[in-house]
Amino acid sequence: MQSRIPVPCGRSEPKHAMGYHALDSLLAFPANIPPARAHIVITDTLSADGNFLLHHFLSNHLKAGPGTGNVVLVGIAHIFNHYSIVGRKLGVNLQQSKQSHRLAFIDALTHLNRAPSASPSPPSLPSTPSAPTTVLTRSATLRPLHDAVSAALVGDRSLLILDDISVLLWSGYGVAEAVGLIRALRVLVQKHNGTLITLLHADEQLASDPVQDAFVRSVLGMAELVLSVQGLGSGFSRDVHGQVNLQRLRIYDCGSADAHSHVMCFSLTPPHSVLQLSIIHGAQSTIHVPSSTAPALPTPQTLHYKILDNTVQFFARGVSEGVL
Amino acid sequence: MPNTALHRLLAARDSSPCTLICDRLGTSALPLLREFAACALADDQALVLLCTEVDPESFVTELKPLTKYQRSLRCSVTIVDAYTNPFGWEESTGGDKRHYHITNINDIRHVASVVGELVKKVSSQRCTIILDSLSPFLLISSHQTFQLFKKLIDLTSGSSPSPALTIFPHQRASPNDTHPTDTTRLIVLHHTDILPPITTPLAATIPNILASLSHLSSATITVQPPRTTDHDREAQLLRVGFVAEEQFAYLTSEDHRVDRGVVVEVEWKRKSGKVLYETNAYRPDKSGSRLEVVPVSTLLGLEEQIERVIVEEPTVSKSSSRRNITQQPDPTANLSFNLSLTEEQRRARGNVVLPYMKAQRMQVSNLSFLFTFRGYHHGTILHLWLFAFWSFPSDALNPATTTASGGGGSIYYEPDAADDFDDEDPDDDLTI
Numbered sequence: 240m241q242s243r244i245p246v247p248c249g250r251s252e253p254k255h256a257m258g259y260h261a262l263d264s265l266l267a268f269p270a271n272i273p274p275a276r277a278h279i280v281i282t283d284t285l286s287a288d289g290n291f292l293l294h295h296f297l298s299n300h301l302k303a304g305p306g307t308g309n310v311v312l313v314g315i316a317h318i319f320n321h322y323s324i325v326g327r328k329l330g331v332n333l334q335q336s337k338q339s340h341r342l343a344f345i346d347a348l349t350h351l352n353r354a355p356s357a358s359p360s361p362p363s364l365p366s367t368p369s370a371p372t373t374v375l376t377r378s379a380t381l382r383p384l385h386d387a388v389s390a391a392l393v394g395d396r397s398l399l400i401l402d403d404i405s406v407l408l409w410s411g412y413g414v415a416e417a418v419g420l421i422r423a424l425r426v427l428v429q430k431h432n433g434t435l436i437t438l439l440h441a442d443e444q445l446a447s448d449p450v451q452d453a454f455v456r457s458v459l460g461m462a463e464l465v466l467s468v469q470g471l472g473s474g475f476s477r478d479v480h481g482q483v484n485l486q487r488l489r490i491y492d493c494g495s496a497d498a499h500s501h502v503m504c505f506s507l508t509p510p511h512s513v514l515q516l517s518i519i520h521g522a523q524s525t526i527h528v529p530s531s532t533a534p535a536l537p538t539p540q541t542l543h544y545k546i547l548d549n550t551v552q553f554f555a556r557g558v559s560e561g562v563l
Numbered sequence: 564m565p566n567t568a569l570h571r572l573l574a575a576r577d578s579s580p581c582t583l584i585c586d587r588l589g590t591s592a593l594p595l596l597r598e599f600a601a602c603a604l605a606d607d608q609a610l611v612l613l614c615t616e617v618d619p620e621s622f623v624t625e626l627k628p629l630t631k632y633q634r635s636l637r638c639s640v641t642i643v644d645a646y647t648n649p650f651g652w653e654e655s656t657g658g659d660k661r662h663y664h665i666t667n668i669n670d671i672r673h674v675a676s677v678v679g680e681l682v683k684k685v686s687s688q689r690c691t692i693i694l695d696s697l698s699p700f701l702l703i704s705s706h707q708t709f710q711l712f713k714k715l716i717d718l719t720s721g722s723s724p725s726p727a728l729t730i731f732p733h734q735r736a737s738p739n740d741t742h743p744t745d746t747t748r749l750i751v752l753h754h755t756d757i758l759p760p761i762t763t764p765l766a767a768t769i770p771n772i773l774a775s776l777s778h779l780s781s782a783t784i785t786v787q788p789p790r791t792t793d794h795d796r797e798a799q800l801l802r803v804g805f806v807a808e809e810q811f812a813y814l815t816s817e818d819h820r821v822d823r824g825v826v827v828e829v830e831w832k833r834k835s836g837k838v839l840y841e842t843n844a845y846r847p848d849k850s851g852s853r854l855e856v857v858p859v860s861t862l863l864g865l866e867e868q869i870e871r872v873i874v875e876e877p878t879v880s881k882s883s884s885r886r887n888i889t890q891q892p893d894p895t896a897n898l899s900f901n902l903s904l905t906e907e908q909r910r911a912r913g914n915v916v917l918p919y920m921k922a923q924r925m926q927v928s929n930l931s932f933l934f935t936f937r938g939y940h941h942g943t944i945l946h947l948w949l950f951a952f953w954s955f956p957s958d959a960l961n962p963a964t965t966t967a968s969g970g971g972g973s974i975y976y977e978p979d980a981a982d983d984f985d986d987e988d989p990d991d992d993l994t995i
Contacts, residue, residue, distance in 0.1 A: 282813065385652050414760055415702040419650060419668075422616075422699075426647050429618065443811035450760045455813060456588050457698065457757055460616065465814055472810030517812070520819040522591035526617060526625065539816040 259295050259551045266518075266537050271299045272307060273434040274535055275396055278425050278523065280462040282441035282455075286470030287514040289438055290325075291546060293402055296436055297322070298329040300398045301336050308394025308433060309340060313384070315347045315406045316438075319371050337372070343391035346371035347384060351410055381412060381420040389427055397431045399424060403438035408454050418457045425461060441467070462521030464536050469515050471543075516553070517541045568829040569843040570856045572782055573602045575691075578834060580719040581749045583780035585773065587756045589818035590825060592786045593617065595845070596693060598854045599750050600626055603691040604639060611681055613643040613674070616696040619662075641681050645674065649699070671700055671707040675714040682718050682747060692718065694751045697776075701759040705769055709776075712751065716779055719747045751776075782831045788818070789826050789844065789862040821847060824862045922975055 263271050273279060273296060283289030300310050312322065322344070323333040336342035373387045388399060401424070407417045421437065428435040439458055445451040459465060518537050544553045571577050582599075586592035603610055604626065612619055619642040626640075642662045648655065649668035663681065665674055682690060692715060700708040753776060761767050777783045800806050824846030831839040844862045848855040895902045904912070978984075 380650075382650070382652055389653075413762075415699075418699070418702060422646070423648075423650065423652055426618075427653075441813050446811070446813075449758060453702065453757050453760055456754070457702070459588060459813055460591075460698075460754065460757070467812065467814060469810070469812065472807065517814070517816045519814045519816050522588070522593065522819060523617070525591045525819055525821050526593040526597055526622070539818075539820065541816045 259291070261553045262292075262295055262551060263299070265542070265553060267535075268537075269535065270303060272303055272396065273300075273398070273436070274463075275432045275434065276429045277463040277536075278428075278435045278437070278461055278521070279464045279466065280459060280521065281436065281438045282459070282465065282467045283438065284440065284442045284469045285444075287468040289466070289468045290402070291551065292466055292468070293400055293436065293438055294322075294325050294329055296398070297400060298326060298331045301331045301333075301341060306396065308392070308397030308431060309343060310336075310398045310400065311343045311345065311388055311391045312400045312402070313345045313347055313388065314371070314402060315351070316403045318348060319344050319346065340393070343372040345384070345387050345391065346374045348406075350374055350376045351406075381407070381416055385420060385423050385427070388424060392427065392431050392433070395432050397428070397433040399428050399433060399435050401435070401437040403440065404458065405440040405451075405454075408451065414450055414454050414457070417454060421458055421461060460522045463524045465517075465519040465521050467517040467519060469517075471513060471515055513543050513545050515541060515556075516544050567843045567856055568782075568831055568839060568841040569784070569827055569845065572784070572829070572831070573598060573856070575602070575606060575608075575748065579748065579782040579831065581716050581751070581780045582782040582784060583776055584750065584752050585755045585777075585783065585785045586752065587754070587786075589814060590786050590788045591819060592752055592784075592825075593695075594821060594847070594854060595784070595786065595825070595827075596695060596750065596752055597622070597625060598845075599691070600693055601853065603693075606689075608639075608689045608691050609685040610640045611643065611678065611685065611690060611692045612640060613645065613678055613692065613694045615645045615649070615668070615694075615699040618646055619644050622695075641685065643674070643678055643681065645699070668699065669703055671704065671711050674700075675711045678715065679718060690747045692747065692749045694749070696752045696754065698754045698757045701757070701772065705759050705766060705772055709772070712776060712779065715749050715751070719749050751780075777830070780832075782829065785828045785830075787826045787828070788820075789824055824857070826859055826862060919975055 268274060279296075281289045281292050297310060297312065300307060314322065319333070326333040333342060333344075337344060372391060375383055375387060392399065401421075404417065404421060407420070408414065425435050437458065439455060441455050441459075445455070518540050520536055520539055524536060541556060542553050543556055544551055572579055572582060584592045584595060600610055600612070600622075612622065614622065623640055623642070640661065643665060644662060645665040645668050647653075648664055648666055651666035655664055655666060663677060665677065667673065678692065682692060694715065697708055697712070700711060753773070755773055759766075759772070796806050824844055826842065826844045829839070829841045829843060831841075833839060842859050843856055844859045845854045845856050846862065847853070
């Protein structure tokens with residue numbers, strides 16, 4: 240059941256193509272860039288995947304003008320190839336961005352756990368476009384990750400994307416360490432007047448585990464804005480064919496004795512199903528007095544959405560065309 | 564509202580050496596913490612900020628426009644920064660003596676000693692210590708966090724703190740007798756739903772951290788969102804008999820709505836030993852930067868208006884229906900029998916003699932009569948009473964009333980003509 244080799248997800252997603260204009264107008268960020276000095280936490284569940292939001296923010300930032308800093312993408316759950324394939328459908332060339340130093344990719348997946356004896360560890364970095372900027376190896380603390388990010392962040396209004404931080408916990412790092420890392424990265428990004436975007440898994444099944452629960456609550460307490468995607472409470476609303484596809488299989492292995500880290504998850508999202516997105520203000524946003532220095536956040540609301548082949552469609556709760 | 568417990572705590576008008584503010588994920592108490600800081604600065608107190616979850620520089624910057632005094636905040640605010648560089652991963656930038664950086668948050672004892680030193684330096688004036696969140700310390704070690712908390716409470720005593728760091732669990736902070744309010748007070752924020760995971764067998768035996776903290780605090784403030792009843796949900800429940808289950812979510816779009824206000828429950832242990840429980844509320848004021856304390860009903864005002872609407876009964880006439888909008892419907896209307904009284908019946912009811920009234924009146928006069936029977940065997944007394952009853956039928960010798968106990972629990976027994984006292988043993992004929 241548990242494989243020692245972390246299997247990368249080869250997602251076969253035909254969906255994202257032209258970018259999400261509806262999502263842009265919903266979030267209403269000025270110049271489609273997330274607000275400065277803000278921490279945006281994206282929470283998703285097994286029934287609803289939050290990756291589309293990450294790809295959206297990534298492509299928006301890369302398409303933005305020269306006034307913004309670079310993007311640092313830390314891949315803890317996927318390899319660079321995955322992002323570049325999706326990015327191609329969204330109209331951005333990640334390999335080119337990486338070569339022009341607009342994007343830095345830190346591979347925290349392939350060597351984070353005990354490396355298999357077959358492959359060299361750590362690999363020497365070839366200068367091909369698809370090679371990551373830095374590869375992290377397993378260490379006792381998370382300091383190398385912090386140092387790698389610190390070296391990679393350049394310029395004002397940069398963007399740091401962590402995809403996704405639940406894997407850190409499942410890899411055997413303690414709650415205090417993982418939360419401490421997120422806090423340290425938040426401080427780092429604020430120095431660059433940038434934005435930190437983290438993806439976190441917040442399933443109901445994980446809430447019964449005190450370690451996972453403490454981690455999710457701690458990270459959510461650090462957020463200015465929370466974008467939460469989940470399936471509908473009433474179950475999936477399927478399309479006409481009623482098909483259920485087993486889309487991905489993710490197997491995470493932990494090398495340590497931590498009993499909580501053996502998790503096998505698989506996602507069962509039917510295509511074109513209606514899912515729910517909630518926009519929530521975070522705890523850190525409550526401390527700002529209304530003034531010009533406070534980040535402009537979208538209105539808290541809950542919407543239903545459907546990911547189609549080329550775009551995503553948003554509608555108010557209960558008014559999708561399958562219902563009315 | 565000047566007389567509420569929350570207002571008195573904010574303004575430091577009464578003594579509360581340690582105030583513990585408890586919040587949860589959906590309702591943050593950070594605005595309340597900011598308000599405490601603003602009130603302390605407005606009151607000319609020195610402020611010591613120990614920050615672990617909020618950037619202290621931005622916290623102080625937010626405070627600047629809230630204080631009416633023009634003098635620089637740098638003179639009155641000392642920062643112990645455990646937020647910027649808690650693990651020492653960044654190079655320390657030096658900084659001034661009023662902004663002390665903690666570079667190893669795992670050494671909680673060191674944090675306690677640093678705060679102690681800084682408070683000693685400002686001991687000449689009144690001082691407020693604000694600790695933004697114990698959660699990062701709790702995730703490292705529960706018992707060391709408790710010791711940190713205890714050490715901070717020791718700082719709030721009126722006398723200068725002892726240099727030794729030995730902590731005796733039973734020792735409480737001595738009350739400040741010379742000043743009506745506290746020289747040094749402590750305000751701590753605690754997230755009650757972030758529970759430290761149990762990593763060692765010893766940790767499982769430690770009592771609940773919230774109970775330990777609130778036991779040591781003089782005041783505990785718990786923040787909650789204003790509870791609004793969902794009328795649609797109740798109506799649906801009445802109509803179909805079930806409601807949809809709430810879907811699990813850590814946060815919903817209804818959370819962190821600062822404009823809706825927050826309800827607080829205050830538990831305040833006074834020096835006199837009395838414990839005061841109050842439910843107050845606060846919300847942002849018109850400018851949005853300060854908080855105003857309001858009655859709880861103001862936040863839930865909409866609910867009260869809705870509760871007053873009562874469905875009118877169709878048989879009630881139009882003129883009385885208008886009256887009944889704010890009154891309960893009359894239960895004696897529309898009955899087939901008569902429940903009302905005529906004047907004559909009312910007078911007759913007033914004149915009815917209640918059965919034991921005379922007996923109760925007689926009780927007082929019979930007490931002196933009873934004293935003469937003391938010293939006799941109980942059986943003798945009973946026979947004497949019975950004899951007295953039969954021989955002297957006056958009310959003064961009524962045996963039922965001659966009892967030593969007054970008031971409740973006394974049994975009034977008047978044997979009537981049909982009663983027959985039989986002295987034979989009723990179990991005589993048994994052959995067991």
